Amino acid sequence: xxxxxxxxxxxxRTGGGTTxxxxxxxxxxxxxxxxxxxxxxxxxxxxVIAAPIAYLVRLSFTDAHAYLPKFSSVGFDNYVALLxxxxxxxxxxxTVWYAGLTxxxxxxxxxxxxxxxxxxxxxxxxxxxxxxxxxxxxxIVVALVWRWLLDPTTGAYSWLVDKVxxxxxxxxxxxxxxxxxxxxxxxxxxxTPFIVISVLARLQTIDPSTVEAATVDGxxxxxxxxxIVLPELKPVLYTLILLRFMFMFTxxxxxxxxxxxxTEVRTLPVLTFQxxxxxxxxxxxxxxxxxxxxxxxxxxxxxxxxLYREREETA
Amino acid sequence: MSTALHRLARVRWYLVVGIVALVAINGFPFYWMxxxxxxxxxxxxxxxxxxxTTAPDFGGFQRLFETTNFLTYARxxxxxxxxxxxxxxxxxxxxxxxxxxxxxxxxxxxxxAILYAYTFAPIVIVxxxxxxxxxxxxxxxxxxxxxxxxxxxxxxxLWLLQPFFRAIxxxxxxxxxxxxxxxxxxxxxxxxxxxxxGLIAVAVFTFLLAWEDYLFARVLITQDDLKxxxxxxxxxxxxxxxxxxxxxxxxxxxxxxxxIAFLFVQKYLVAGWGAGAIx
Numbered sequence: 001x002x003x004x005x006x007x008x009x010x011x012x013r014t015g016g017g018t019t020x021x022x023x024x025x026x027x028x029x030x031x032x033x034x035x036x037x038x039x040x041x042x043x044x045x046x047x048v049i050a051a052p053i054a055y056l057v058r059l060s061f062t063d064a065h066a067y068l069p070k071f072s073s074v075g076f077d078n079y080v081a082l083l084x085x086x087x088x089x090x091x092x093x094x095t096v097w098y099a100g101l102t103x104x105x106x107x108x109x110x111x112x113x114x115x116x117x118x119x120x121x122x123x124x125x126x127x128x129x130x131x132x133x134x135x136x137x138x139x140i141v142v143a144l145v146w147r148w149l150l151d152p153t154t155g156a157y158s159w160l161v162d163k164v165x166x167x168x169x170x171x172x173x174x175x176x177x178x179x180x181x182x183x184x185x186x187x188x189x190x191x192t193p194f195i196v197i198s199v200l201a202r203l204q205t206i207d208p209s210t211v212e213a214a215t216v217d218g219x220x221x222x223x224x225x226x227x228i229v230l231p232e233l234k235p236v237l238y239t240l241i242l243l244r245f246m247f248m249f250t251x252x253x254x255x256x257x258x259x260x261x262x263t264e265v266r267t268l269p270v271l272t273f274q275x276x277x278x279x280x281x282x283x284x285x286x287x288x289x290x291x292x293x294x295x296x297x298x299x300x301x302x303x304x305x306x307l308y309r310e311r312e313e314t315a
Numbered sequence: 316m317s318t319a320l321h322r323l324a325r326v327r328w329y330l331v332v333g334i335v336a337l338v339a340i341n342g343f344p345f346y347w348m349x350x351x352x353x354x355x356x357x358x359x360x361x362x363x364x365x366x367x368t369t370a371p372d373f374g375g376f377q378r379l380f381e382t383t384n385f386l387t388y389a390r391x392x393x394x395x396x397x398x399x400x401x402x403x404x405x406x407x408x409x410x411x412x413x414x415x416x417x418x419x420x421x422x423x424x425x426x427x428a429i430l431y432a433y434t435f436a437p438i439v440i441v442x443x444x445x446x447x448x449x450x451x452x453x454x455x456x457x458x459x460x461x462x463x464x465x466x467x468x469x470x471x472x473l474w475l476l477q478p479f480f481r482a483i484x485x486x487x488x489x490x491x492x493x494x495x496x497x498x499x500x501x502x503x504x505x506x507x508x509x510x511x512x513g514l515i516a517v518a519v520f521t522f523l524l525a526w527e528d529y530l531f532a533r534v535l536i537t538q539d540d541l542k543x544x545x546x547x548x549x550x551x552x553x554x555x556x557x558x559x560x561x562x563x564x565x566x567x568x569x570x571x572x573x574x575i576a577f578l579f580v581q582k583y584l585v586a587g588w589g590a591g592a593i594x
Contacts, residue, residue, distance in 0.1 A: 030417040037413025048466035052443035138527035155364035250436030269438040
């Protein structure tokens with residue numbers, strides 16, 4: 001427990017952990033104040049996050065429609081229809097590929113960039129700012145700017161391709177057969193800074209003397225990274241894999257805004273949105289959201305179990 | 316000459332190449348966005364493209380303000396983001412103070428549970444939230460949007476704030492009590508000022524969350540005069556004729572508060588993320 005008075009060298013207190021109330025005539029016990037102060041946060045999160053989950057379960061068993069006030073129960077019909085639809089399984093595959101590829105690339109690039117920004121050089125502050133910039137920008141802006149940049153008619157992209165491979169015909173990166181890969185690139189561009197920040201923060205806490213000692217012992221840059229830096233980063237990276245996979249698995253805005261709703265990029269979040277917003281089928285959309293939710297929970301549980309088991313074995 | 320050569324030889328080239336590539340790839344889209352917003356029509360689709368313009372044309376900005384309700388959308392975004400920030404910061408600061416000063420049985424389980432709420436993805440929440448808001452009459456309302464964003468901000472804010480409050484020594488408060496302050500006064504004048512860096516980080520986080528969100532605004536707002544900037548910009552893009560200087564002018568303006576916030580609190584933000592995000 002995180003009692004706040006661990007540093008106080010005052011007289012020993014009696015009565016367990018709830019004695020933090022001041023002595024001067026306070027009649028209310030500490031837990032009362034604690035609960036009182038917590039209650040706004042509790043009800044807000046309960047009302048807008050927890051209650052909707054319960055409502056979602058209920059909706060997913062109904063034929064609710066966005067424009068009709070009444071709905072009735074349809075049992076498992078939404079789920080049966082969903083699991084029978086081939087496009088649903090395409091969506092699951094697309095989502096797994098999208099999340100897996102973007103997380104993998106983000107991690108590799110994020111660690112590399114963090115190592116780069118950890119070096120000492122002139123103007124490092126400015127470079128760090130530029131390195132983090134994509135993460136701060138609204139997804140709608142990222143989507144529009146990249147659609148504009150990659151548009152075959154704007155020139156910038158065709159010009160670059162022509163400079164690198166003179167005389168070649170630049171492929172249309174926004175066409176259905178390439179949009180998935182462009183989406184991967186744009187997503188990695190946008191979300192890698194989060195990995196950079198997290199890894200950079202951890203790198204700064206590594207004792208430089210251990211790295212220096214290894215250098216003196218003749219370890220090259222690669223061995224220093226592999227045997228000293230990487231083991232230190234491992235816990236952060238494991239956490240990041242989990243958090244980022246969940247994040248990318250449920251990512252909606254940049255997918256929809258940059259790539260639209262074509263079958264190549266129709267991830268489960270996009271499918272959910274299409275059902276509730278495009279087709280106004282709340283019940284059916286709720287079923288997709290439920291599947292998404294359950295898949296995520298299963299993944300999280302399995303991942304954490306494996307991680308804990310591995311830690312127990314190595315410990 | 317030989318010292319210059321020596322110095323040149325010591326430059327780590329992979330470092331230089333890496334930094335140049337990073338700055339180019341991350342920076343160019345922003346430059347291109349700003350450039351497009353002031354490019355005259357004759358240069359917009361010229362080939363080879365111009366990477367600099369000597370005759371900036373602010374027609375895009377002019378059309379944005381004259382032909383669209385940009386100011387209304389900006390006002391909506393500002394009201395909603397500010398409201399969500401105030402609610403979220405107040406609520407999570409109280410909760411963080413309560414959790415660290417008055418631990419009660421189950422308070423730790425509580426803070427873990429509230430963190431799990433963060434893992435419920437917006438796309439999952441938005442479906443039932445639409446149904447619930449419809450029944451409660453909160454569709455197309457600033458209040459509904461403020462509550463939605465505030466509660467999405469709270470779990471992360473609470474998580475981030477706790478270390479800040481824990482680091483404030485209890486002696487400070489006791490000294491205030493000795494001086495005759497009551498609990499509320501000591502909290503307001505002694506405890507909360509100490510947590511200002513954390514509060515700023517949380518405020519920026521929540522403000523940007525609300526300012527940048529597309530999904531909730533898209534689903535929970537259907538009235539044009541209540542639209543926030545991201546959905547308004549998307550609708551402008553989906554209009555039959557794409558006016559790129561106008562779109563990029565809007566993009567530049569949406570980014571302005573983000574940029575200001577970023578420059579202003581960069582230090583806190585990186586420190587806060589580092590401390591709070593990954594332990």
